[in-house]
Each structure stands twice: as C-alpha cells, then as structure tokens.
Amino acid sequence: xxxxxxxxxxxxxxxxxxxxxxxxxxxxxxxxxxxxxxxxxxxxxxxxxxxxxxxxxxxxxxxxxxxxxxxxxxxxxxxxxxxxxxxxxxxxxxxxxxxxxxxxxxxxxxxxxxxxxxxxxxxxxxxxxxxxxxxxxxxxxxxxxxxxxxxxxxxxxxxxxxxxxxxxxxxxxxxxxxxxxxxxxxxxxxxxxxxxxxxxxxxxxxxxxxxxxxxxxxxxxxxxxxxxxxxxxxxxxxxxxxxxxxxxxxxxxxxxxxxxxxxxxxxxxxxxxxxxxxxxxx
Amino acid sequence: xxxxxxxxxxxxxxxxxxxxxxxxxxxxxxxxxxxxxxxxxxxxxxxxxxxxxxxxxxxxxxxxxxxxxxxxxxxxxxxxxxxxxxxxxxxxxxxxxxxxxxxxxxxxxxxxxxxxxxxxxxxxxxxxxxxxxxxxxxxxxxxxxxxxxxxxxxxxxxxxxxxxxxxxxxxxxxxxxxxxxxxxxxxxxxxxxxxxxxxxxxxxxxxxxxxxxxxxxxxxxxxxxxxxxxxxxxxxxxxxxxxxxxxxxxxxxxxxxxxxxxxxxxxxxxxxxxxxxxxxxxxxxxxxxxxxxxxxxxxxxxxxxxxxxxxxxxxxxxxxxxxxxxxxxxxxxxxxxxxxxxxxxxxxxxxxxxxxxxxxxxxxxxxxxxxxxxxxxxxxxxxxxxxxxxxxxxxxxxxxxxxxxxxxxxxxxxxxxxxxxxxxxx
Numbered sequence: 001x002x003x004x005x006x007x008x009x010x011x012x013x014x015x016x017x018x019x020x021x022x023x024x025x026x027x028x029x030x031x032x033x034x035x036x037x038x039x040x041x042x043x044x045x046x047x048x049x050x051x052x053x054x055x056x057x058x059x060x061x062x063x064x065x066x067x068x069x070x071x072x073x074x075x076x077x078x079x080x081x082x083x084x085x086x087x088x089x090x091x092x093x094x095x096x097x098x099x100x101x102x103x104x105x106x107x108x109x110x111x112x113x114x115x116x117x118x119x120x121x122x123x124x125x126x127x128x129x130x131x132x133x134x135x136x137x138x139x140x141x142x143x144x145x146x147x148x149x150x151x152x153x154x155x156x157x158x159x160x161x162x163x164x165x166x167x168x169x170x171x172x173x174x175x176x177x178x179x180x181x182x183x184x185x186x187x188x189x190x191x192x193x194x195x196x197x198x199x200x201x202x203x204x205x206x207x208x209x210x211x212x213x214x215x216x217x218x219x220x221x222x223x224x225x226x227x228x229x230x231x232x233x234x235x236x237x238x239x240x241x242x243x244x245x246x247x248x249x250x251x252x253x254x255x256x257x258x259x260x261x262x263x264x265x266x267x268x269x270x271x272x273x274x275x276x277x278x279x280x281x282x
Numbered sequence: 283x284x285x286x287x288x289x290x291x292x293x294x295x296x297x298x299x300x301x302x303x304x305x306x307x308x309x310x311x312x313x314x315x316x317x318x319x320x321x322x323x324x325x326x327x328x329x330x331x332x333x334x335x336x337x338x339x340x341x342x343x344x345x346x347x348x349x350x351x352x353x354x355x356x357x358x359x360x361x362x363x364x365x366x367x368x369x370x371x372x373x374x375x376x377x378x379x380x381x382x383x384x385x386x387x388x389x390x391x392x393x394x395x396x397x398x399x400x401x402x403x404x405x406x407x408x409x410x411x412x413x414x415x416x417x418x419x420x421x422x423x424x425x426x427x428x429x430x431x432x433x434x435x436x437x438x439x440x441x442x443x444x445x446x447x448x449x450x451x452x453x454x455x456x457x458x459x460x461x462x463x464x465x466x467x468x469x470x471x472x473x474x475x476x477x478x479x480x481x482x483x484x485x486x487x488x489x490x491x492x493x494x495x496x497x498x499x500x501x502x503x504x505x506x507x508x509x510x511x512x513x514x515x516x517x518x519x520x521x522x523x524x525x526x527x528x529x530x531x532x533x534x535x536x537x538x539x540x541x542x543x544x545x546x547x548x549x550x551x552x553x554x555x556x557x558x559x560x561x562x563x564x565x566x567x568x569x570x571x572x573x574x575x576x577x578x579x580x581x582x583x584x585x586x587x588x589x590x591x592x593x594x595x596x597x598x599x600x601x602x603x604x605x606x607x608x609x610x611x612x613x614x615x616x617x618x619x620x621x622x623x624x625x626x627x628x629x630x631x632x633x634x635x636x637x638x639x640x641x642x643x644x645x646x647x648x649x650x651x652x653x654x655x656x657x658x659x660x661x662x663x664x665x666x667x668x669x670x671x672x673x674x675x676x677x678x679x680x681x682x683x684x685x686x687x688x689x690x691x692x693x694x695x696x697x698x699x700x701x702x703x704x705x706x707x708x
Contacts, residue, residue, distance in 0.1 A: 006292075010381060010390040030421040037418060041409040115401040117381035118422055190313075276384040279377070280300055 023119045030118060034126035039133060053134045054141055057093055061086040068212045077214040077245040080154050086142055087239050088211035094135040095173045095231060096202050101127045102181025103198050105271075106189050106278050113279065120275045121268075124182060128174045135170065146242060162241030169234050172260050176230055179264035186267075186274035189281055210235050215247040223247070230256040230263070289393070290474055290506050291356035291379070296388035298349040298374050298530075348374040349385070350530040356474075361507045363517035363538065365545045366527035368674060372510050375527070376400060379476055379508065394473030397424055401478070403463030408452035412443055412462055415451055419466045433469045440495075441465035456666055468495040476508045514542050514619020546617050556583040558677045562601070567670040571660055572600035574677040589683040589693065589702050590648045595658060597642045599671070606636040608664050612644065615675060616700045617655035628665040652702045653683040654695025 043049045061082060068074045069081035076084035102124045106113065109123055150156055188194045209231040215223055226232050233248070233256035240246030349371045356362060366372045377383045379390065380398035405422040406415050416437055420430040438444050441461045443454075451459060511517050517524065517538065524541030526534040526548075534544045558574045575583050577594040587593055597610055609628035613621050625644060627633040635642060657678035662671040683693040683702055693702040 006391040006393055008392040008396065010378065010385065010392075012296075012385045012387045012389065027421075029427040033418045033421050037407055037410060037414070040414075041407060044409045112405045112422065114382060115404045116398065116422055118424065279383045 020119065024121045024125070027119045027122050031122045031126045031129070034122060035129045035133075038126065038130040042130075050137070053137045057086065057089050057138050058141075060089050060093075064089065064212055074213050075217060077216055077239075078155055079239070079243045079245055080149050080156070083142075083145060083149055083156065083243060084214075084239070085212065086145060087242060088209075088235055090135060090138040090142055091169075091173060091235055091238055092206055092209065092211050092231075093138070094131055094170070095177045096206070097131040097134070098128050098174055098177025099181045099184075099202060100198065101131070102178055103184035103188060104195070105181070105185045106274070107195075110279075120271070124178050124271075128178055132170070132174070139166075156242075157244030158242050159240075159244065162238075165237065165241055169238055172257065173231075173234055175264045176260045179260065179267035182267035182271035183263070186270035189274050189278045205229075205231070214239075214245075227252045227255060228259075230260045232256070288358045289355050290358050291354075291393070291396075291508075292391045293352060293354040293356075293379075294389045294391075296349055296352045296375075296378065296385045296390065297347060298371075298378060298383075299386045300346045300348060347530050349378070352388075352527075352530065352532060354525065354532060354535070356506060356508065358473075358506055360523050361521045362509065363521035363524045363541070364508060364510045364527065365514075365517060365524060365541065367545075367548060370527040371530040372527050373478065374530075376476055376478055376508070376510055392474065395424070395471070396474040396476065397470045397472035398476035399423070399467050399470070399478065400476075402467050403459060406451060406459065406463065409450055411450055412438075412441075412447040412454070415462065416466055419463065420469075423466070423470055424472070425470065429471055433471075437465045437469050440468060440491075464492050468492055474506045474508070478510050514545075517542065518619070542619055546619065556585040556677075556679070560673060560676070566668075567601075567604060569599055569601040569603045569662065570671045571597055571662055571673055571676065573598035574658075574660065574673075576677050576679050585677075585679040587649060587651075587679055587681050589651055589653075589681060591681075593646045593649055593679070595644045595646070595677065597644075597660060597662075599640060599642065599662065603635075603637050603662075603670065605664065607634045608662060608670065609634050610642045610644065611661040611663070613659040613661075615657050615659055616695060617657075618695065618700075620700065622651075622656070622700050626665070634665075649681065650702050650704070651681040651683070652693035652695045652698055652700055653681055654700065655680050656700075 043052060046052065048055070064085040065081045068085070069076065101108075105123055105127075113120070146156070146158060150158065184194055184198055188198075208226065208229050210218075210226065215226060215232060215236050218226060227249075233252040236246040236248050237253065238246075240248045348369075352371070352375070364372045364375065374383075376398070377400070378385050379392075379396070380400060382400075403415075403419060405419055407418065410418065416434065417427075417430055421427070438447055441464070443458060443462055443465075446454065446458070451462070454462070507520075509517070509520060521538055523536065524534070524538045524545075525532055526541050526545050528548055533548075534541050556576045560571055560573070562570050562572075575596040575598075576585055576587075577583050577596060578587065579592045579594075581594070595612065609626060611624070611626035611629070614623040614625075616622055625646070627635070627642070627644065655678060657675040659674045660672070660676040661669050663669045685692045
C-alpha cells in the first residue's frame with residue numbers, strides 16, 4: 001500500500017504538528033463558536049452585563065489619574081492625564097488579558113483537552129479574539145473621550161493615520177500576548193508555581209512599560225532598557241498617533257516588532273511541544 | 283485485494299511510558315540538568331528510558347510502560363472490541379489514537395476521518411442553549427458547519443428535546459443532557475469511530491437506541507469502529523473482532539468469543555481467597571477503594587460460596603472523599619461477562635455515606651446462583667455523578683451448587699445459565 005493513501009500520521013519522532021496551520025484554518029468555525037461561547041457566557045447572570053467592559057478601564061483610569069497624576073504629579077507629556085492613562089490602560093488590558101488567559105490554557109481547558117482532539121491553537125486564537133471584542137468597545141469609549149477633549153480645545157493633535165496603524169498595533173499586542181502566554185502555559189503544565197509568578201509578573205511588566213509615565217521622563221539609559229520591552233514602543237506609538245506626543249523612533253519599533261515575532265515563534269514551539277503530552281503530567 | 287481487507291489504521295511498534303512519582307523541585311533539577319547537557323552537546327544524564335545499559339533496578343521505580351511495542355492493523359469494516367483489565371493500556375491506546383497524547387515511540391497511520399468519543403457532551407456549556415451546544419459540541423468533535431446544519435433536525439428529533447432546544451442546558455436534567463450529547467455523537471460522520479465506555483451511562487431504552495444507531499451505520503461496510511467496554515454483552519453484540527490487552531501488549535486478536543474467554547481467564551488469575559487489595563490508581567479524585575473483603579454469614583473471609591448463601595461485601599476506602607453523601611454501587615457479573623444484578627446503597631436503601639465512613643458494608647441475602655465464577659464490579663461516587671473510584675471485577679468468588687438429591691442434576695453457569703431459581707412443579 002502506498003504512503004500517499006494515508007491521510008493521517010501520528011509519529012512519535014516527528015515534531016511537525018505545530019506547523020499545521022491548515023488544520024487551524026479548517027477549524028475556523030470552531031474558533032467562531034469558542035468566541036461566541038466565551039462572549040455570551042462571560043457576563044451571564046451579572047446585573048450590569050457588558051457594561052463591565054467599560055467600568056473596569058474607567059475606574060482604573062480614574063484611580064491612576066488621581067494617584068499618579070494628582071498625588072504623585074507625574075507629568076504626562078502635556079496630554080490631559082485622563083486620556084494619557086486611558087490610552088495606556090486599554091492597550092495594556094488587552095495585552096494582559098491575552099497573556100493571562102493564554103498562560104492558563106492547559107489548566108483551564110483540561111476537561112476538553114483530555115477527551116477530544118481538535119487543533120489546539122484554536123483556543124489561544126479564540127481567546128485573543130474574545131478579548132479583542134472588549135478592547136474594541138473600550139477603544140470606542142476612548143475615541144469618545146478623545147473627541148470630547150479636542151473639542152474642549154486641549155492641546156492634542158490626533159493624526160489621521162492613527163486609525164490606520166491601530167489594527168497593526170493590536171495585532172502585534174495579540175501576537176505578543178499569545179507568544180508569552182503560550183510559553184508560560186507550556187511550563188505551567190509541569191510547574192504550577194509559574195501561575196503565581198505570572199500574577200505579579202504581569203504587574204511588574206506593567207511598570208516596565210510606559211503606562212503610568214511617559215517614556216520621555218526616563219533618563220536616556222533607562223529609556224534604552226525600557227525600549228527592549230516590546231510593549232514600550234507599542235504604547236508610545238499609540239499615544240503619538242492619537243495625541244501627537246510620544247517618544248517614537250524607528251529603531252525602537254524595529255526592535256519591538258522583531259522581538260515580538262521571535263517570542264511568538266518560541267511560544268508556539270513550546271506550546272506545540274507541551275501539547276503533545278501535557279495530559280500525562282497535568 | 284478485497285475492499286474490506288483494506289487497512290484503515292496501521293499501528294506500528296507503539297510504546298507509551300509514564301514517569302511515575304511526584305513532580306517537584308527534583309523534576310525541575312533533572313530537567314535543567316538535561317537541558318544543560320544537551321546545550322553543551324553532551325549525553326543526557328537522565329536519558330535512562332531507552333538506555334539498555336542503565337541499571338534496571340532504579341529504572342523500574344520511575345518509568346512505567348502503559349503500552350509496550352504494540353502493533354495492530356485495523357481493516358475497513360472491522361468492529362473491534364478492545365478489552366483488558368484496568369491498567370492494561372486500553373485507554374492509553376484510545377487516547378493515542380484520538381491524538382490526545384502522543385506515543386513515546388512508534389508510528390500510527392490512519393485513513394479517512396477519525397472521530398473519537400471518549401466522553402459524550404465534551405465542551406457542553408451550561409449557560410448555552412441546547413441549540414448552541416449542539417453546534418459547539420459538533421464542532422469540537424470535528425463536524426463541519428454544513429454537516430451540523432444538515433443534521434440539526436435529525437439530532438433534535440433523536441434527542442427528543444425539540445421543546446427545550448432553546449433553553450439553557452443548565453435547566454436540563456442530567457438525563458436530558460446525556461440524551462442531547464448522545465444525539466450529537468450518534469450523528470458523527472466519519473469513516474473510523476473510536477468509542478470509549480460512553481455507552482455505560484444514560485437510561486436503558488435510550489442506550490439501546492444509540493447502539494442501534496451505531497449498528498445501522500456500521501452495517502454498511504465503510505464504517506470501522508473501535509470500541510472499548512467492560513460490558514461483555516455489548517462487545518458480543520456489536521463486535522466482529524476482539525483485541526485483548528494485558529500489561530500494554532496484545533495477548534489475543536481475533537474471534538470474539540475466544541477473546542472474551544481469554545480476558546476472563548486473566549481476571550481469574552488475580553483471585554485471592556476473599557480479600558482483594560487495591561492501590562491508588564492516581565485517578566482524578568483523592569479517594570479510592572483500597573480493600574474489598576467477601577465474607578460469609580459467619581463473618582469468615584472466603585471466596586467460596588454455595589447457592590443461596592448470604593454474602594457480605596466489605597469495602598474499605600482510603601484517602602479523603604471530596605464530599606459527604608456518596609454511595610457505593612455494585613454490579614454482579616458472571617464469568618461469561620453478563621451483568622446479572624445491581625446494588626446501590628442510595629438507589630436501594632436511600633443510604634449515603636459521609637467523609638468519616640471508612641468501611642462500607644452490604645449484605646446480600648441468599649444468592650440464587652449456579653455453579654461458576656462471579657465477581658462484583660464496584661463504583662464509589664455520588665449517585666449518578668462521575669465515579670470517584672471504579673474497579674471492574676473488584677472481588678471475584680466461586681459458587682458451588684450442590685447437585686439435586688434425587689436426579690443428580692447440577693446447575694452450572696455454562697449449561698443452565700447464571701440463575702438458580704427456586705421452583706415448584708405441580
């Protein structure tokens with residue numbers, strides 16, 4: 001019997017399952033259904049429902065404005081503090097959402113994963129898309145505040161191209177969040193300690209990203225270190241686009257994009273390795 | 283080559299090993315050691331698995347082979363029953379074939395679409411409606427969108443839940459959820475179907491309907507089914523080939539009746555005079571059945587009984603039950619594999635146990651059994667929920683039926699069936 005006739009192969013030695021993107025593409029309906037499920041069930045049996053999408057970032061923005069803006073008096077590059085913090089928070093919320101959800105993939109989905117095979121990548125992809133919906137809502141609110149402040153005559157200069165680059169920035173954030181998340185998920189299978197590391201790791205990472213302060217406030221030496229963080233350039237470009245102020249350099253963007261893709265590929269590889277046998281250790 | 287001699291699954295030298303023991307800092311240390319050695323292009327200091335020169339003694343404690351160099355060909359149209367004791371490797375084999383876990387070594391090739399049903403209702407979400415769950419579950423099982431849409435009406439009709447299809451599943455009863463789940467599963471379109479013991483749940487009439495549905499699909503010789511079950515009755519009814527596994531290897535492959543007999547013979551070898559001890563299986567729950575004793579009316583431990591003797595089953599549990607209110611159930615199985623009777627502390631006596639209960643006792647009055655070998659399968663769980671501990675043929679015993687005084691007739695399992703009923707002739 002000729003080899004060509006076999007349609008599926010399970011080979012203990014081969015390690016090429018992670019490149020099976022066609023399989024993931026064919027499962028697009030499943031991705032859609034996962035997104036739908038997560039979205040529909042997220043705020044079931046809550047009184048305020050989807051309004052929570054707005055309350056969370058608005059409250060955080062308010063708290064940041066009071067603590068970092070009013071009390072600590074951290075300058076915001078001349079941008080109204082409320083807008084400054086909100087722009088950082090909504091992008092960061094999307095990133096940390098993707099990161100945290102993806103790093104718990106194996107543990108959260110163990111009941112399904114241990115009973116049936118489907119392309120595993122559908123889960124991180126649908127997670128990123130679900131989070132994208134809440135980002136979109138928050139983004140629209142942000143745009144609302146942005147136009148309010150510009151009509152008030154505040155010194156902000158939104159650029160027309162900001163809306164064009166936003167999708168690319170968001171894709172980069174999604175890829176980065178997925179990459180780091182998948183990497184962590186591969187290790188949490190064996191070492192649950194990483195879950196705890198993750199929780200405060202995300203917080204520390206936030207302070208290493210210009211969310212509550214502008215990059216321009218840091219000394220050149222620290223700026224250099226911060227620019228190694230792929231999220232730094234994303235936030236600064238986002239602010240530069242929508243509000244006209246930010247520390248943006250081509251070098252930083254290139255570093256950020258390249259490291260994002262590198263992290264994504266490593267994460268994908270670790271994930272596909274872990275996925276092969278995770279059920280034996282979980 | 284005839285059409286139905288075509289191989290659809292080819293399994294070549296599959297092994298699967300597990301590393302036993304607790305994962306802790308030791309594992310991390312070993313992992314780092316291995317990684318560092320590989321990094322420097324040296325030999326892995328922890329690569330004991332395939333190294334034949336490695337001291338076997340140490341090796342045995344940490345590595346366990348669930349499957350050992352197993353090869354098997356499945357042809358088109360085969361309906362294969364896979365049987366074996368707990369831990370014989372049959373669920374590992376199924377998991378590997380379903381691509382849930384990878385084999386450690388070896389190669390498997392398959393042809394056509396393979397659907398596997400290790401559980402019904404995988405991915406059901408209680409907040410979603412029946413309709414939404416049909417689509418989600420179907421997609422998870424690998425059905426295409428158009429296929430689900432085409433069969434949607436059939437699935438709903440099959441489940442007999444048309445009136446509730448837009449109600450969230452959390453309002454369903456357990457039985458309704460099972461029916462919906464089965465309805466989706468029964469409409470899976472695939473050339474090869476891998477089924478675990480999923481048919482063990484659900485009410486009898488619905489289960490029968492599912493088996494009929496499965497049979498009607500497999501009646502055409504295009505369908506190939508791999509079927510794992512502890513119920514020899516359904517293996518006998520459904521399958522045209524039996525594969526017996528023991529200790530991760532195929533010990534018999536072929537005729538159904540011979541296979542079942544082989545399997546029952548292995549079980550008999552594990553008899554031990556009325557006391558049966560079990561170690562932790564590493565299941566999902568922190569509780570397990572550790573010891574089963576069979577006693578006669580006088581309280582003596584034995585595995586020999588006579589027809590109409592009373593029998594006392596004493597079950598000792600270890601570990602911590604996750605909650606109060608659990609019950610013990612047994613099934614009486616004959617050595618031919620038929621399920622003869624059922625007992626359950628909750629169902630029959632409304633008796634449940636609490637966390638502090640360590641020894642559960644059931645006394646059965648007057649066993650109307652013919653000469654032969656029988657056993658009890660034990661299930662520890664909250665009634666109608668997932669089993670905490672499940673041991674098939676946990677305690678086996680022998681019944682001797684004294685010959686009729688006048689005629690010398692003897693009730694024997696093999697000739698006159700399992701039941702020895704008291705009867706009056708006029």
